[in-house]
Amino acid sequence: MTGPSVLAAMTVQVLAAAERLGADAAAIVREAGIDPSALTDPDARVPLGPHLKMWEILSRRGDGLQIGARLGIAGLGVIGYAMQHEATVGDALAWQQRVGAVLYPGLVPQLERRRDAAGDYVVFVRAMVPAFAQLREPVLAQAASIVTMMGGIAGAGTRAAFVALPLSRPAEPREVEAHFACPVAWDAPLLQIGFAAEILEVPLPRADPQLFGYLARRTESMLAQLPADASWADRVRREIGAALAEGEPRLQAVAKRLGVSERTLHRRLLDEQTNFAGLVEEARHARAVHLLADRSLSASEVAVLLGYAEPAPFFRAFKRWTGETPQGWRRRGEAG
Incomplete structure (x- = not known):
């Protein structure tokens, strides 16, 4: 099979989850153009287009949260089964990061270790393409499935410490907030699901x-067996990382280094459910937290190392990511 695809x-x-919630799975398969065979x-592959069409159809029902809660380990296929037999939660997650492209390149969120005065966390971070976020249900499904997955490997009762959703706050948010049973932030620039870092050391009972x-x-x-260029998002991430210290990463420059036109690169990132601006945001967020931990660097110097022409845009971005200023983040870390 050529072109982007997902693990069947x-x-x-x-x-299966949608059918348990009352959806007509056979009708969805037909409308989405999925080959039943x-x-x-x-372990087979389903073309990305029909898979996304499936989500477009499911989004009419508004079952994303409930579908995600029914996925977890089972939705990861062979990867999920393998993860259950690793030694610890941390080992399982590290291995998932390495082989996540089997599911779909860029689908598995990046893992970030975050320490501040509030605690020590491991955070799943992913940039969501705007068109996908507008459907809402796939975003809610991924957030819920991450929590379910963590419960599947770390044990029943596992709860997230916090959730940040790249979705506008609905008029009635109680269902979502009650489901996660932890602080939920809306209108976030990135999808973020945080857990207490101590969960990484939990031994797996089925090791x-x-x-x-x-x-x-x-x-x-x-x-x-996947194509060598299966993940354009990962290739762009590498280019963004190299470009950050030299200034603002530009789509035109990255496309040129990768040997494609801007339009082609934009389209290929959209195919992988992400976009250039989101990947830049993701990279800056992760690097900002790492650099601010180095007290020898001023916040202004960190801004330069992240490619900002001046500190003010970085300060605004950091406030959007974390809810506080770089100085406030550092003060809380020192107090802790």
């Missing part, structure tokens, strides 16, 4: 090195 297990599990093998090795080898084989 993801499509199958989403449809691709759904018989969880089995031999079984994990078998499933990991199967996953590695699937990864090796």
